[in-house]
Amino acid sequence: MTPALLAAEGIGMRYGNFLALNQVSVSFARNTLTAIIGPNGAGKSTFFNVLSGALRPSTGRVMFEGRDITGDPQHAFARMGIAKSFQITNVFPRLSTHENVRVAVQMLSTRFDLLTPRESLTAVTAQADQLLETVGLADARRRPAADLAHGQQRCLEIALALACAPKLLLLDEPTAGMSPEETVAMMDLILTLAAERTVILVEHKMKLVMGICQRVIVLHHGELLAEGTPAEVRANAEVKRVYLGQGV
Amino acid sequence: MRDAADFVSRHRVAAVVLVLIAFPWVMPYEALAVNILIFGLFAVGFNLLFGYTGMLSFGHAAFLGSGSYFAGMAIVHGGWPWYAAIAAGTLGAAAIGLLIGFLAIRARGIYFAMVTLALAQCVYYIFYQADRWTGGENGLRGVRVGAIKVFGVELNFVDPLTKYYIVLAFVALALWFVSRVLASPFGAVLEAVRENEQRAAACGYDVPRTRLVVFVLSAGICGLAGTLRALHLSVVPIESLHYLTSGQAVMMCLLGGMGTFFGPFVGAAVFLYLEDVVTTWTRHWMLVVGSVFIVFVLFFPRGIWGSILHWMRRRGA
Ligand SMILES: Nc1ncnc2c1ncn2[C@@H]1O[C@H](COP(=O)(O)OP(=O)(O)O)[C@@H](O)[C@H]1O
Ligand SMILES: [Mg+2]
Helix, strand or coil: CCCCCEEEEEEEEEECCEEEEEEEEEEECCCCEEEEECCCCCCHHHHHHHHCCCCCCCEEEEEECCEECCCCCHHHHHHHCEEEECCCCCCCCCCEHHHHHHHHHHCCCCCCCCCCCHHHCHHHHHHHHHHHHHCCCHHHCCCEHHHCCHHHHHHHHHHHHHCCCCCEEEEECCCCCCCHHHHHHHHHHHHHHHCCCEEEEECCCHHHHHCCCCEEEEEECCEEEEEECHHHHHHCHHHHHHCCCCCC | CHHHHHHHHHCHHHHHHHHHHHHHHCCCCHHHHHHHHHHHHHHHHHHHHHCCCCCCCCCCHHHHHHHHHHHHHHHHCCCCCHHHHHHHHHHHHHHHHHHHHHHHCCCCHHHHHHHHHHHHHHHHHHHHHCHHHHCHHHCECCCCCCEEEECCEEEECCCHHHHHHHHHHHHHHHHHHHHHHHHCHHHHHHHHHHHCHHHHHHCCCCHHHHHHHHHHHHHHHHHHHHHHHHHHHCCECHHHHCHHHHHHHHHHHHHHCCCCCCHHHHHHHHHHHHHHHHHCCCCCHHHHHHHHHHHHHHHCCCHHHHHHHHHHHHHHC
């Protein structure tokens, strides 16, 4: 078996006396689409934040491509190819949609270049256009991000995450607050993206992900309740109990 | 109108410099014009940090003042030529910027403002106490620059108009530099950090380091303004390090329009012109300038130039 792209080893997260995560160990193989599900308050976002470098776990390690990256600074994650979209929309509100993506793409080629004009980085501009095309925002390129509809902002966030050409894409409830049509479009987009890279998707609506992911991880009260293929997880008695009455 | 606004933004340095070349002829006297140049540059340096990166410093007097003192000491105690004094003052202020920045950048919002204020007060205290070098509360006297040679041409720095154009040459150079930085990829990162630090970090940008670099740049620009002020006044008053001077940078920037290229200059010009005119009627000029400031902050939060730009773009759109 090839080593996992990302592995969480015995992750624990403590907020004061409250244990939000307890000994969670999972690994994620390359080029798979994994969903992390669980009821609200299960610890999904906390786990997501540990995996994406926003939070340093109280115990345990995060390994990426065999290297311990626990506690590395946030900006190092994008540079090694781990990108994320946040549960709450997180874009550059007063910059144009295009500039949002352009500045994100630019990171790979330059970070402290003070004297070249931005426009001269034509490859960066082209790449940004390409990404806007991918997420379906080409027509909105000149509008400030703050003026976009909620669903469009969610798509912009995906484009921002894709800008660093990530090997691993982490998405925290990307369909939160979306209309049913937007949700379907977003799920299609995620499937397309997952064809070429590893994707970890956090979602509390179980039904949404069962059809598209190869693996499901279920968190409950900060603990790993179950993991396996969607069929296995669906058949799991524990999971049924937690999601009782929700029509798994 | 939108085209006009775009044209001006595209050639912003040329536009500013053209206006500034004609400027001494519309001012009541040249010394005021020189003062506006210097404080305009001070406000531009401050705006780089506040308007473009979103960091509100209340300690920028430390950079204007230390730039003045370093340049002044280089001339008075070291006998250095004027241009070397300018370089020394600018670099000295940038070095103090590195020190203060290093300690302050991790704080945010009001805490950042307070830390910069407190550290700037330390700088004030050090220069105040080192009176053998700085003249203490009397300020540093005798920063005299007379006839100077520029590329073989002899110029008289004492002549007000000549002095104005020499100072303008440095200000123009600094504006060109700031404009390049703002248009550069790094300038884009500054805006990204201002808009959303968390997102900028998630995109791979080292936010603390970005904040430190822009802090040092800002300090250097303000330090350059300080060196020019020492040459202009022939003395360095201790007030240049006072927190009221830091407050002036904030007021000029807000009055003119933060986050616009030309705004800080407009703010400095209006502020100093009002001060000059109003002091001829009443001692309480602060009251008048303060009222104008409040009116702008309340009713034109974009500032004078910011409102004009907004209006031109709206008319064109
Ligand atoms: N910063 C924090 N401080 C204290 N408790 C927190 C903090 N963040 C999350 N929690 C708690 O940890 C638990 C898990 O939260 P979270 O990871 O956001 O769950 P989920 O994303 O699965 O809904 C919740 O009970 C929440 O109240
Ligand atoms: Mg959550």
